[in-house]
Each structure stands twice: as C-alpha cells, then as structure tokens.
Amino acid sequence: MEILGLLSSGLLEALQPINLLLIILGVTLGLFIGMMPGLGSVNGVAILLPITFLVPPASAIIFLAAIYYGAMYGGAISSITLGIPGASTAVATTFDGRPLAMKGRASLALVTAGIASFVGGTVSIILFTMFAPLLASVALSFGSPEVFALMLLAFATFVGLGGDxxxxxxLSICLGLVFAAVGFDEISGAPRLVFFDISGFLHGINFLVLAIGVYGIGEMLWTIDSTRGKITSTEAKMSFKGVVSDTKESLQKGWTGMSIGSFLGFFVGILPAAGATPGSLMSYGVAKLASKNPSSYGKGNPNGVAAPEAANNSASTGSMLPMLTLGIPGSPTTAILLGGMVIWGLTPGPRLFTDQPEFVWGLIGSFYVSNFFALVVNxxxxxxxxxxxxxxxxILAPMIFVLSxxxxxxxxxxMHDVWLMLAFGLSAFFLRKFDYPLAPAVLAIVLGPIAEPTLRQSLLLSSGDPMIFLNRPIAGPITVIAIILILLPLFKAISDKFRKQQNSDT
Amino acid sequence: MRRGEFITAGVLAALSIYMMWKSTELEIGYRSDEGPGGGAWPFWLSGIMLICTGMIAYNAVRRKSPPSQSTEPVLDTEGRKMLIQVFGGIFVFVALVGIISMYGAMLLFLFYYLWFLGRHTLRLSLIISVLTPIVFFFFFEALMRVTMPKGMKFTEPLFNWLNTIIY
Incomplete structure (x- = not known):
C-alpha cells in the first residue's frame, strides 16, 4: 500500500506542466533519434545531456529517460521501412518487420511494433515498481565483494549469452576495462597508462569519447559502406481505420511474442551489462523456439516483430533497476544517466530511495507517463x-558526423579527445568488419571505474584471498553463476565434439 | 579478409604487450598493506587480451572464424574510395577546427559532403552548410554557455560581432 501512495505522488510530480512538456518533447526527440540509422538512445542521451542543465535535475532526468523510451519505439520504424535498424536495439525487429513491409504490410508491422513497445513498457514498469524498493533495501547491505561479483556477472553474460x-x-571487455584504467590510479594517485606520455591521456579516456567514436563515427562509416546508398524505403499508408484493424490483428497474432518479450526483456535488461540489444535478440530467439511454426519466422511473422520490440522497451526499464537501486548502469544509456545524476549531486544507489524519495518516485511516475505518450506520438x-x-x-550522414x-x-x-574519438571510430569500423563485438568494450569502460576499486578493496579485506567472492552468502551464488556463464561456451564446444565423435563412430 | 584477421590480431597483440609493459610502471603484484598494486588490474587484463589474440590467430589458422574463411577483400575499390572521401573529410574537418574555428570547419565539411559527395544542388548545400553552424553557435554559445574552439586570431572580429548579439 505504501508503494501505491508513493507512486501516486510520483505520478503527480511527472504530470506537472514542465515535466509533462519535457516528456512529450523527449519521447518525440527519442522517436526521431531511435529511428535514424547510426543514432541510438546512447548518442541521443549523450549529446543532449548538457542541454538539460537548463532545468532542475528531476526534470532533466525525466527528459532523458523519455528520450530513452522514445528511442526504443523509434528504432522499429527504420527497421521496418528501410530494412536497416534505426538502433542496435531494433536489429531483431528487421528479421520479420522487413519481410512484412515487403509484403505490403508495413502498417501492420509498425502498429505491432508500437503496441508491443507499449505492452513491454507497461509490464516492465509494473515489475519495476514492485521490485525496485525491495532490491534497494537488499542492496543497502552490499559491500565491495558483492558489487564486484555483480560486475563479473555482467561481463559473464556477454561471454555466455552474447553469441559472438x-x-x-x-578481448573487447578487457580492452574497455584497461581503457577505463587510463589516467590516474585512484588509490595511489600515481599517473597510469599515459600512452606515449601524451598529456591528454592524463585525464583518462572519457567513456563518451569511446561511445561516440564507436557508435557515431565507426557505425556510420560501416552503414555507409554496407548500404552503398542503396537504401530503399517502403511506403506505408496509414489511416485511422487501418490502425484500429491493425491493432486488433497485432494483438491477435503477436501476443505470444509480446508476453515473451515483456518478461524476458525485463530480466535481461536488469543484468548489468546485457541491456536492450541482447534482450531483444534473445526474446526473438525464444519466441521462435517456443513457436509451433518456427519456419514462419524471418518471413514476416508478427510475433517476430512483437517479441523484440516488447523486449527492448522492457529491457530499457529493466536496465534502470540496477542503476537506481545498485548504482550500476544496466546499459550504456543508463551509464550516461548515471553520470548525469552524479553531476547533479545525486548519489545513485540504494540510499537514493531513502534520501531522495521524491526524485525516485517522480522518475518512476514519469516512466508510466512517457510510455503512454510515446505510444500516442508514435x-x-x-x-x-x-x-x-x-x-x-x-544529408543525414554529415549532420550526424558534425553532431558527433x-x-x-x-x-x-x-581537442585531444576529438582526435582520439576519430581513432576509435576508424578502429571500430575495421574491428566490426572482423566480427569483434564492441558493445562489451563500451560497457566495460563505464563499469571499469566501479569494478577495479571494488576488486581491490575486496582483496584487501580478505588479505589477498580470492575466496572472498565465493564464501559470502550473496556474493558467492552470483560469482558461481558468473563462472558457469563464462564456462558455458566451453561446455557447449565439448558436448558438440563428443556428439560429433559419437556420430562418426556409428 | 583472412590476411586481415591475422593483421588485426597482430596489432591487438602488440597493443596488449604495450599496455602490459606500460602497466609495469606501477606495482603489479600484491602489497600486504595496500592490496593489489595500481598496475595489477591493467597488467593482468592486458595479459588476458594477449591470450585472446593468440586464440583468435589459432582459430584463424584452423579457419574457424568467418573472416578467416572469407576470400573477399576487407575493402573493395569502392569501399576504399568511400573511406578516403568520408573519413578523410572528417579528418580534415577536425584538423581545420584549430585554424578556422569549429563553426568554420563545420561549414566547409557540410558543404564538401553535401555538394561534392552528396551531389545535392548548390542552393540546398549552401543553405544547410551556412545555417547549421549559425544554429549551433547560438545553441551552444548562448543557450548552453559552451564555448567551442574559435580557431586562429583572424576569426576574432566575426565572433566578437556575433557575441554582441548574444550578450
């Protein structure tokens, strides 16, 4: 009951004129950013973060969260009409969204994406409202070993479930972590890893420099190279009547995908490094596995649009859960939000719920409002x-380069960082060609400054004994799961080999 | 692609070794009073990177990874042309920032991209490449109070004049 009271005061806060205006502006901008290839919620939130210093902190984060939401809706638009994902979170949406559009059902695909996003968003916000206060109260007792174990789990998800x-x-994870270590050693204060003794490295490598280099410049070059200007847009005729009938059809044909995406997306989103992209890809995979007719996937099955779209919205809410309750960003976008909160003088983590309840509940209330307006605007x-x-x-490409x-x-x-960004962009372009995943590096550079001190403090506590991560009641199980995830590909390889041998024997 | 896979792994291995060597400037072992030294974290992580590059090369030898099976070139003629024109353009843009200011460089870059690469009409190219820096100027300098690089001294009169509009 207490939660309902707090939630209603949060909703009232979110409905204040300035916040409401920022929510509508945010979701509209987010839709545009999410839709534009090469621009995702990360770039949008990163580039627009400084603007928000014009308004109070609570309103600022509500605005940025609304952009995040809108971008999750928007990604589907270009996935469906252009066949290239507007954001990495909408990659899985192209698998069935594009074939639907080619069949002349672009409108059905777009409506399904919108409705699924709304369902995923709503389910996840309700889950969020239930879990967040609970998790925050548990997390109040977390020490360094627990936090480091969570980090380990975050990286283990990439190894065990990333599929790359x-x-x-x-390598990508380690690269990000080492880049995060550039600058000064926080404990001894000594300069560290100042590459080629260039003074620009003394202030470290800002994670935005890597993120914009990879997502802005590298990915844009890759898009230009791989599409060669041969992007064809599919016409989508929309009418009020059509939207109503498409809504009915999408609910009928896409509800399994929506429910799988909503729940799976949320829990994948919570994992501190997984986020919306793997969440949507995984939901697509699970929806296909659970389907009676898996061969219809990839040919324009509405469930194939609904599952990833519900999942990416759900995951974006899910990724806010560890950010607000544990102080660990659940995705690159929430990492930037976390950075913003620190600048505004708010300490993210479990104490936020007890120290700043108006802020926390205002933000949670805004999720409900943003989700509704994102659907309407969409x-x-x-x-x-x-x-x-x-x-x-x-026209778009040079604008994005300029913005980056x-x-x-x-x-x-x-300017040192701008040059570094160019270097990262060019490297990212080539690394991507050779199938190196780069999202782990971007997350690692964000999590590095949390992971390293917690590891060092833990080892200091245990006087160098790594068993501290295994024999504590909360850290232990988390570490074990992380180790299993890391070893998962190895088990799979061994069992595959074993099976092959058996096959050749018989 | 196959040769590229080896070259990439080699470059990353060299980077790992460099970072390992650079980490040894600080203590990489365990100190009983301070815990792990400042160099330990990057040193061992770079070490893991080095092992990974070895595994990548080993997989490439066995032709296990998709790039090591591919016979396509990393960049064909058109791809190389794109990279030189687009990335080269961005490179020159950033190089010009220190000379003719962020806004001036932006104007030239946009015009180059729109008119030369995009083959848009002269009128459209001019409108976009002139208007964008003006909008950016008022947004960043006036609304956000972020000052962008103004280039060398000769741009001063122009920016002084623009500043009189803001203040």
Missing part, C-alpha cells in the same frame, strides 16, 4: 516520421 566469437568478446505521427526518413542519407564531433568536444572540451 568468445575470444573476441573477452502511432499518430508514423507518416511524418516515414517522410523524414526519406531524407537522403547524404561537436558532442564529443562538448563532453570534455579537449
């Missing part, structure tokens, strides 16, 4: 968004 080449994934302006997508890529450079400079106000 294992050595390349581990469904009513789909034709407008599609029209904007027809803007030639040769300016945003990268504004983040640290150092």
């Amino acid at each position: 080449d294992i050595p390349k994934t581990i 469904l009513s302006f789909i034709p407008l968004f599609i029209w904007m997508l027809r803007m030639p890529f040769t 450079i300016v945003g990268g400079y504004a983040a640290t106000r150092d």
Whole structure:
C-alpha cells in the first residue's frame, strides 16, 4: 500500500506542466533519434545531456529517460521501412518487420511494433515498481565483494549469452576495462597508462569519447559502406481505420511474442551489462523456439516483430533497476544517466530511495507517463516520421558526423579527445568488419571505474584471498553463476565434439 | 579478409604487450598493506587480451572464424574510395577546427559532403552548410554557455560581432 501512495505522488510530480512538456518533447526527440540509422538512445542521451542543465535535475532526468523510451519505439520504424535498424536495439525487429513491409504490410508491422513497445513498457514498469524498493533495501547491505561479483556477472553474460566469437568478446571487455584504467590510479594517485606520455591521456579516456567514436563515427562509416546508398524505403499508408484493424490483428497474432518479450526483456535488461540489444535478440530467439511454426519466422511473422520490440522497451526499464537501486548502469544509456545524476549531486544507489524519495518516485511516475505518450506520438505521427526518413542519407550522414564531433568536444572540451574519438571510430569500423563485438568494450569502460576499486578493496579485506567472492552468502551464488556463464561456451564446444565423435563412430 | 584477421590480431597483440609493459610502471603484484598494486588490474587484463589474440590467430589458422574463411577483400575499390572521401573529410574537418574555428570547419565539411559527395544542388548545400553552424553557435554559445574552439586570431572580429548579439 505504501508503494501505491508513493507512486501516486510520483505520478503527480511527472504530470506537472514542465515535466509533462519535457516528456512529450523527449519521447518525440527519442522517436526521431531511435529511428535514424547510426543514432541510438546512447548518442541521443549523450549529446543532449548538457542541454538539460537548463532545468532542475528531476526534470532533466525525466527528459532523458523519455528520450530513452522514445528511442526504443523509434528504432522499429527504420527497421521496418528501410530494412536497416534505426538502433542496435531494433536489429531483431528487421528479421520479420522487413519481410512484412515487403509484403505490403508495413502498417501492420509498425502498429505491432508500437503496441508491443507499449505492452513491454507497461509490464516492465509494473515489475519495476514492485521490485525496485525491495532490491534497494537488499542492496543497502552490499559491500565491495558483492558489487564486484555483480560486475563479473555482467561481463559473464556477454561471454555466455552474447553469441559472438568468445575470444573476441573477452578481448573487447578487457580492452574497455584497461581503457577505463587510463589516467590516474585512484588509490595511489600515481599517473597510469599515459600512452606515449601524451598529456591528454592524463585525464583518462572519457567513456563518451569511446561511445561516440564507436557508435557515431565507426557505425556510420560501416552503414555507409554496407548500404552503398542503396537504401530503399517502403511506403506505408496509414489511416485511422487501418490502425484500429491493425491493432486488433497485432494483438491477435503477436501476443505470444509480446508476453515473451515483456518478461524476458525485463530480466535481461536488469543484468548489468546485457541491456536492450541482447534482450531483444534473445526474446526473438525464444519466441521462435517456443513457436509451433518456427519456419514462419524471418518471413514476416508478427510475433517476430512483437517479441523484440516488447523486449527492448522492457529491457530499457529493466536496465534502470540496477542503476537506481545498485548504482550500476544496466546499459550504456543508463551509464550516461548515471553520470548525469552524479553531476547533479545525486548519489545513485540504494540510499537514493531513502534520501531522495521524491526524485525516485517522480522518475518512476514519469516512466508510466512517457510510455503512454510515446505510444500516442508514435502511432499518430508514423507518416511524418516515414517522410523524414526519406531524407537522403547524404544529408543525414554529415549532420550526424558534425553532431558527433561537436558532442564529443562538448563532453570534455579537449581537442585531444576529438582526435582520439576519430581513432576509435576508424578502429571500430575495421574491428566490426572482423566480427569483434564492441558493445562489451563500451560497457566495460563505464563499469571499469566501479569494478577495479571494488576488486581491490575486496582483496584487501580478505588479505589477498580470492575466496572472498565465493564464501559470502550473496556474493558467492552470483560469482558461481558468473563462472558457469563464462564456462558455458566451453561446455557447449565439448558436448558438440563428443556428439560429433559419437556420430562418426556409428 | 583472412590476411586481415591475422593483421588485426597482430596489432591487438602488440597493443596488449604495450599496455602490459606500460602497466609495469606501477606495482603489479600484491602489497600486504595496500592490496593489489595500481598496475595489477591493467597488467593482468592486458595479459588476458594477449591470450585472446593468440586464440583468435589459432582459430584463424584452423579457419574457424568467418573472416578467416572469407576470400573477399576487407575493402573493395569502392569501399576504399568511400573511406578516403568520408573519413578523410572528417579528418580534415577536425584538423581545420584549430585554424578556422569549429563553426568554420563545420561549414566547409557540410558543404564538401553535401555538394561534392552528396551531389545535392548548390542552393540546398549552401543553405544547410551556412545555417547549421549559425544554429549551433547560438545553441551552444548562448543557450548552453559552451564555448567551442574559435580557431586562429583572424576569426576574432566575426565572433566578437556575433557575441554582441548574444550578450
């Protein structure tokens, strides 16, 4: 009951005129950002973060969270009409969304994506409201070993569930963690890893520099190279009547996907490093596995649109859970939100619920409001968004490059970082060609400054005995799960070999 | 692609070794009073990276990874041209920031991209490449109070004049 009281006061806070205005503006901007290839919620939130210093902190984070939400809706629009995902979170949406559009059912695909996003968002916010206060109260007792065990679990999810080449994934994680260590050693205060003694490295490698380099420049180059300007947009005719009948059809044909995506997405989103992209890919896979007719997937099954779209919205809410309750970002986007909160003088973590209840519940209330407005704006302006997508890529691309450079400079106000960003962008372009996953590196550079001190403090507590991560009641099980996840690909390889041998024997 | 896979692994291995060596500037072992030294974390992580590059190369030898099976070039002629034109353009843009200011460099880059690469009409190219820096200027300098690099001295009169509009 207490939660309901807090929630209603939070909803009232979110419905204040300035917040409501920022929510509508945020979801609209988010829809646009999510829709534009090469721009995702990470870039949008990163580039727009400094603008929010114009309004009070609570309103600022509500605005950024609304962008995050809107971007999850928007990604589907280009996945369906262009066949290229507007954001990595909408990659799985192309699998069935594009074939649907090719069959002339673009409108059904778009409506399914919108409805699924809304369902996923709503389910996850309810789960969030139930779990967040509970988790925060448990987390109040967490020490360094528990936090480090969580980090380990975060990285283990990439190795065990990421589905990419294992050595390349581990390399990417380590690279991000080492880059996070550049600058100063926090404990001894000594300069560390100042590459080639260039003074620009003394202030460390800001994670925005890597994120914009990878997601802004590298990914844009990759998009230009892989599409070669041959992007064809599919017409989508929308009418009020059509939307109503498509809504009915999408609910009928897509509800299994929606329910799988809503729940799976939320729990994958909670995992401190998984987030919306693996959440949506996994939900797509599970929906296909659970289907009676898996061969219809990839050919325009509405469930194939509903599952990833419900999942990415659900995961975005889920990723806020560890951010608010544990102080650990659940995704690159929440990492930036976390950075913003620190600048605004709010300490993320379990204490936030007891020290700043108005802020926390105002934000939770805004999730409900944002989700509703994202659906309304999405469904009513789909034709407008599609029209904007027809803007030639040769106008959009230079604009994104300009925004990346300016945003990268504004983040640290150092030209050294802009050059570094270019280097990261070019490297990311080539690494991507060789199937190196780069999301683990971006998350690792965010989590590195938390992971390293907690490891060192834990080892100091135990006087160097790593068993501290195994013999504590909460850290222990988390570490065991992490180790199992890391070993999972190995088990799979051995069992595959064994099976092959058996097959050749018989 | 196959050769590229080896080269990439080699470059990353060299980076790992460099980072391992650089980490040894600080204590990489365990100190009884301070816990693990400041260099330990990056040193051992770079070590894991080095092992990974070895595994990547081993997989490439056995032709286990998709890039090591592919016979396609990493970049064909068109891809190389794209990279030189687009990335080269961005490179020159950033290089010009220190000379003709962020806004001036932005203007030239946009015009180059729109008119030369995008083959848009001269009028559209000019409108976008002139208007964008102006909007950015007022947004960053006036609304957000973020000052962007103003380039060398000769740009001063222009920015002084623009600043009189803001203040």
